[in-house]
Amino acid sequence: MFKPSSGANFLAKICRAPATVSRLSCGRFFSQSRALKTYEEEKVILDELATTLIDKDVARLKNMRNIGISAHIDSGKTTFTERVLFYTGRINAIHEVRGKDQVGAKMDSMELEREKGITIQSAATYCSWDKDGENYHFNLIDTPGHIDFTIEVERALRVLDGAVLVVCAVAGVQSQTVTVDRQMRRYNVPRVTFINKMDRMGANPWKAIDQINKKLRIPAAAIQVPIGEESDLAGVVNIIDRVALYNEGSQGETIRTAEIPDNLKELVEEKRSVLIETLADVDDEIAECFIEEVEPTVEQIKAAIRRTTIGRKFTPVLMGSALANRSVQPVLDAVCDFLPDPSEVLNKGLDVSDPSNEKGIILSPSSTEPFVSLAFKLEESRYGQLTYLRVYQGKLKKGGMIYHVKSGKRVKVSRLVRMHSNEMEDVEEIGAGEICATFGIDCASGDSFTDGTHVSMSSMFVPDAVVSLAIKPKTKDAANFSKAINRFQREDPTFRVRYDSEMQETIISGMGELHLEIYIERMRREYNVECTTGKPQVAYRESIASSADFDVVFKKQSGGAGQFARVMGTLQTSEAADTTGCFIAPGSEDPKLANSFKTAVVGGRISDKFLFACQKGFEDAIEKGPLIGQRVLGVNMLINDGQIHVVDSSEFSFRTATQMAFNKAFLESQPIILEPIMALNVVSPIEFQGVVMGMLTKIGAMILETENSNDDFQAICDCPLNQLFGLATKLRAVTQGKGEFSLEFKEYQPAPPHLQKQLIEEYQQKNKK
Numbered sequence: 001m002f003k004p005s006s007g008a009n010f011l012a013k014i015c016r017a018p019a020t021v022s023r024l025s026c027g028r029f030f031s032q033s034r035a036l037k038t039y040e041e042e043k044v045i046l047d048e049l050a051t052t053l054i055d056k057d058v059a060r061l062k063n064m065r066n067i068g069i070s071a072h073i074d075s076g077k078t079t080f081t082e083r084v085l086f087y088t089g090r091i092n093a094i095h096e097v098r099g100k101d102q103v104g105a106k107m108d109s110m111e112l113e114r115e116k117g118i119t120i121q122s123a124a125t126y127c128s129w130d131k132d133g134e135n136y137h138f139n140l141i142d143t144p145g146h147i148d149f150t151i152e153v154e155r156a157l158r159v160l161d162g163a164v165l166v167v168c169a170v171a172g173v174q175s176q177t178v179t180v181d182r183q184m185r186r187y188n189v190p191r192v193t194f195i196n197k198m199d200r201m202g203a204n205p206w207k208a209i210d211q212i213n214k215k216l217r218i219p220a221a222a223i224q225v226p227i228g229e230e231s232d233l234a235g236v237v238n239i240i241d242r243v244a245l246y247n248e249g250s251q252g253e254t255i256r257t258a259e260i261p262d263n264l265k266e267l268v269e270e271k272r273s274v275l276i277e278t279l280a281d282v283d284d285e286i287a288e289c290f291i292e293e294v295e296p297t298v299e300q301i302k303a304a305i306r307r308t309t310i311g312r313k314f315t316p317v318l319m320g321s322a323l324a325n326r327s328v329q330p331v332l333d334a335v336c337d338f339l340p341d342p343s344e345v346l347n348k349g350l351d352v353s354d355p356s357n358e359k360g361i362i363l364s365p366s367s368t369e370p371f372v373s374l375a376f377k378l379e380e381s382r383y384g385q386l387t388y389l390r391v392y393q394g395k396l397k398k399g400g401m402i403y404h405v406k407s408g409k410r411v412k413v414s415r416l417v418r419m420h421s422n423e424m425e426d427v428e429e430i431g432a433g434e435i436c437a438t439f440g441i442d443c444a445s446g447d448s449f450t451d452g453t454h455v456s457m458s459s460m461f462v463p464d465a466v467v468s469l470a471i472k473p474k475t476k477d478a479a480n481f482s483k484a485i486n487r488f489q490r491e492d493p494t495f496r497v498r499y500d501s502e503m504q505e506t507i508i509s510g511m512g513e514l515h516l517e518i519y520i521e522r523m524r525r526e527y528n529v530e531c532t533t534g535k536p537q538v539a540y541r542e543s544i545a546s547s548a549d550f551d552v553v554f555k556k557q558s559g560g561a562g563q564f565a566r567v568m569g570t571l572q573t574s575e576a577a578d579t580t581g582c583f584i585a586p587g588s589e590d591p592k593l594a595n596s597f598k599t600a601v602v603g604g605r606i607s608d609k610f611l612f613a614c615q616k617g618f619e620d621a622i623e624k625g626p627l628i629g630q631r632v633l634g635v636n637m638l639i640n641d642g643q644i645h646v647v648d649s650s651e652f653s654f655r656t657a658t659q660m661a662f663n664k665a666f667l668e669s670q671p672i673i674l675e676p677i678m679a680l681n682v683v684s685p686i687e688f689q690g691v692v693m694g695m696l697t698k699i700g701a702m703i704l705e706t707e708n709s710n711d712d713f714q715a716i717c718d719c720p721l722n723q724l725f726g727l728a729t730k731l732r733a734v735t736q737g738k739g740e741f742s743l744e745f746k747e748y749q750p751a752p753p754h755l756q757k758q759l760i761e762e763y764q765q766k767n768k769k
């Protein structure tokens, strides 16, 4: 019955690297010198860790799931989560996003979220679900879809063990689905997929699955087929168990099982074969059944789905409609069945006491090991600052003392809560693998807390800001203004603030217009500070295209203490430089865009103390490029010679000399202004295709791909961010409000020469004033 398809990759043998794990006072060290690349390598360590867990921990962790809900904007994450809360008994009524009852969804607890009908902050909640007589506990995080709030998704995925990827049945894989997929891969998060909006006209789950396979490049296959379509959607058939599941009751709360309807039997068998065939490509046991042409048992199929999902080699696809209350419960079952418990995910920390030690410390979700946790999110609440923690190892007790690794301070945990959106439940103790929140702890998001051991959790990826604007409080309420700015910065690493002393203005920058707009609005609502703002500006960057040597003397000998410093060396692009042994300035993951600094001074011609001041001068210089005062990218500075004066040389003089040398050499190395290019995805009804394409061409978008489906058309383009301000209004105007778009930063490109010239002139003009 089962014939191997030509595509089945049976020969792909999995590398099972041996690993010995040595135990240390806190956690365990990797014995491998390289990072673990495949789940199979991780699994060897996980299996070994599992043998060290006490029975109580095994029982506690087995039924625990830390999961996130992620998707492209407006795919229905919040609507879906609202059903989850209702079906798990967390809330006793369903409220819709932008619903007529004006209540808004539970997880959109911020006033602004309810007004705008979008999720801004990720919200965490704790709920439980019964499956096959066992009680499971979920820590659930609903994350925003807008790219402007992408840090919320990064944060959530950093601490979660698994995710539900929601995809729209009509639109399929969209630009932000691809972004979310990339984020999931970055943090090795396994996922089950839910195709939502199956009640909508034009819903096509098979096309969406095809896109998941092709665009996200992860083997995916349906484990359900829908019963009925559009408004007649009645439920789904579980094709593994071959049983029909109907949602009944006014809110779909009851699942009635029944025989598969006759008209679906053939489709069920066809899709079941596709499932087995897809699994055979990624799982040895199913591959063997496939070769021997025996049908795998239901248990074998389920075990293979679990193995390959956790191994991040496959995603099972479920379908339904959150809004129409169809088939949400089976997703919860799938979370229990196919997503990992905390002991099945490998987590490692960094050894703070020895930064040169690149081998991480493996953490065990055991309650008997020393405590290690990560503060992944801060939030201001009625009772003070709320800090969300994921406990990776050991346990956290109310009243206990914990150690803030960054500051070296010990703090008391006076209150410990489990979060349910903006409500909370007090608890006495939280074990490893769990998520909780606590009050009154002074820290920034991304900080680690331990019992005193020097372990820190590896940090999150923080994308560069692309939009900035000048901001000033209308009144002289500077105290509240800076209080708000400080808090937002601590909460959100993508919200950046700098004071431009020459222009005497505060510049805030972030991920998009909406991102900054929300903070300005929050400043007004939460801090009573009205602000005047400049026009949103593109956060341009500065770089060089060639190299230049420098020999610069900074000398001041008239009156008072003198200054003297001489620095010599070369400035070149990071791409051309050998960056081994360099100081890499934080800020960019891409080595080509990172700024690096190196000293190679022989014979002690500049002492170590002054060389360190040179590094500081370099760090100052890259923050404010000489062309238009924007941050520099992709530059390498080498100082290989210099001179000191026994009396007049100081740290200040070397710091200043380095800055001067940097600026001089920069201007001699074919300086360029870089502009952010955005990946733009526009969707609109097909009747507006002509006008939308016209508008896109007019704003200089490079159209890469267009796709027509049923009544909609979609254009995927690259476009300079500079052209995209006000796009929402323009698109609304040409599509009678029916067009939608999403944006994501793609890359930096040199700005066109006329724009570079204009920006430089404007900057010089402004500087003259």
Ligand SMILES: Nc1nc2c(ncn2[C@@H]2O[C@H](COP(=O)(O)OP(=O)(O)OP(=O)(O)O)[C@@H](O)[C@H]2O)c(=O)[nH]1
Residues within 6 Å of the ligand: 071, 072, 073, 074, 075, 076, 077, 078, 079, 080, 096, 097, 098, 117, 118, 119, 143, 144, 145, 146, 196, 197, 198, 199, 200, 320, 321, 322, 323, 324
């Ligand atoms: N027809 C239909 N509409 C749905 C379904 N699920 C959600 N919606 C609607 O889609 C819109 C967006 O839903 P949300 O739940 O806010 O989506 P989201 O993904 O949380 O949105 P963001 O967090 O802002 O990205 C709302 O108007 C919902 O009523 C569904 O299953 N069918």
